[in-house]
Each structure stands twice: as structure tokens, then as C-alpha cells.
Amino acid sequence: ILQLAAWPGEEKRLMSAIYKVAGLALPDGAGGGVANGVRAAFGFAPGKFTVVDEAEGLAAAFCGVVTPDVGTVTDLSHGRTAIRIAGPKAEWVLAKFFAIDFALTAFPVGAGRSTTHHDVFAQIQRSGGD
Structure with a gap:
């Protein structure tokens, strides 16, 4: 990373x-x-x-x-971790943690967003449709 x-x-x-x-x-x-x-x-x-x-x-x-x-x-490999989340409920699960519109039209494949969850920094990238 x-x-x-x-x-x-x-x-x-x-x-x-x-x-x-x-x-x-x-x-x-x-x-x-x-x-x-x-x-x-x-x-x-x-x-x-x-x-x-x-x-x-x-x-x-x-x-x-x-x-x-x-x-x-x-x-940043020593201080960051990459996690992949996929499946039909991935958007629903991520929306529970992050105040981001995860709909494919608002967050297209390849796009990335920087955000936080309870003071923990996160960079999220959509790599596929689900």
C-alpha cells in the first residue's frame, strides 16, 4: 500500500x-x-x-x-490494511459504517472515497459492481 x-x-x-x-x-x-x-x-x-x-x-x-x-x-504497508468486501449485501453493510452513497451511480467502479468511522481513517474504492 x-x-x-x-x-x-x-x-x-x-x-x-x-x-x-x-x-x-x-x-x-x-x-x-x-x-x-x-x-x-x-x-x-x-x-x-x-x-x-x-x-x-x-x-x-x-x-x-x-x-x-x-x-x-x-x-504505508506497515500501517494500513486492505480488506475486500463483496457480495449482494456489501453496499448495505458498508452503509451501516460509513456515511457514503454506495449506489453504483453515485460511487462508480474504480472510484475512491476517503472517510472515517469513529476516528478511524478509511479509504474505500469500488472495484466491482457488488
């Missing part, structure tokens, strides 16, 4: 690096995202992205591509 941050004006170069390393083509603008099997990425603020992958070595791969003039790479 990584947090990538671009310096002002370098967002496109960072998004290009995400595509180069993870094969994930992000749409323009914060909040856009994409998921591809066990890899996912989404923008949660202008120029800031969360990237998740089950494979080892993600941080090293990005450090080789994201140069200091583009932005920063922060490995």
Missing part, C-alpha cells in the same frame, strides 16, 4: 508512472480510480494517489520511476 504525491504541475507525470509500474491508467482529476484484479489505484486529493498491490516490491518499483522532481513515494 503506497501513497504517491506529485509536486504542483507534475500530476500527469506521476499518473504516467502509475501506468508504467502498475499498468493502471487513471482518469484525470482526484477521485478517479481504476482496479485490475489485485491491483488498484485512486486519487484521494489533488495530486495524491493510493496504490494497492498484493505483490511484494511495489515501493521499490515506484522509487525507480518516480524521481524527486516529480513527487514522493511513501510506503
Whole structure:
């Protein structure tokens, strides 16, 4: 689990690096995202992205591509956990914890949201229809 941050004006170069390393083509603008099997990425603020992958070595791969003039790479694997929730009642269960509209039209596949539940920070990304 990584947090990538671009310096002002370098967002496109960072998004290009995400595509180069993870094969994930992000749409323009914060909040856009994409998921591809066990890899996912989404923008949660202008120029800031969360990237998740089950494979080892993600941080090293990005450090080789994201140069200091583009932005920063922060490995959050030691302090974050990725949990997958799926099924016909997933939206209903998540809506019990988070004040987010989980309807597919309001929260499309690939989109990500940052929120909290009782002071616990959470980043939620829709990776599929259910």
C-alpha cells in the first residue's frame, strides 16, 4: 500500500508512472480510480494517489520511476490494511459504517472515497459492481 504525491504541475507525470509500474491508467482529476484484479489505484486529493498491490516490491518499483522532481513515494504497508468486501449485501453493510452513497451511480467502479468511522481513517474504492 503506497501513497504517491506529485509536486504542483507534475500530476500527469506521476499518473504516467502509475501506468508504467502498475499498468493502471487513471482518469484525470482526484477521485478517479481504476482496479485490475489485485491491483488498484485512486486519487484521494489533488495530486495524491493510493496504490494497492498484493505483490511484494511495489515501493521499490515506484522509487525507480518516480524521481524527486516529480513527487514522493511513501510506503504505508506497515500501517494500513486492505480488506475486500463483496457480495449482494456489501453496499448495505458498508452503509451501516460509513456515511457514503454506495449506489453504483453515485460511487462508480474504480472510484475512491476517503472517510472515517469513529476516528478511524478509511479509504474505500469500488472495484466491482457488488
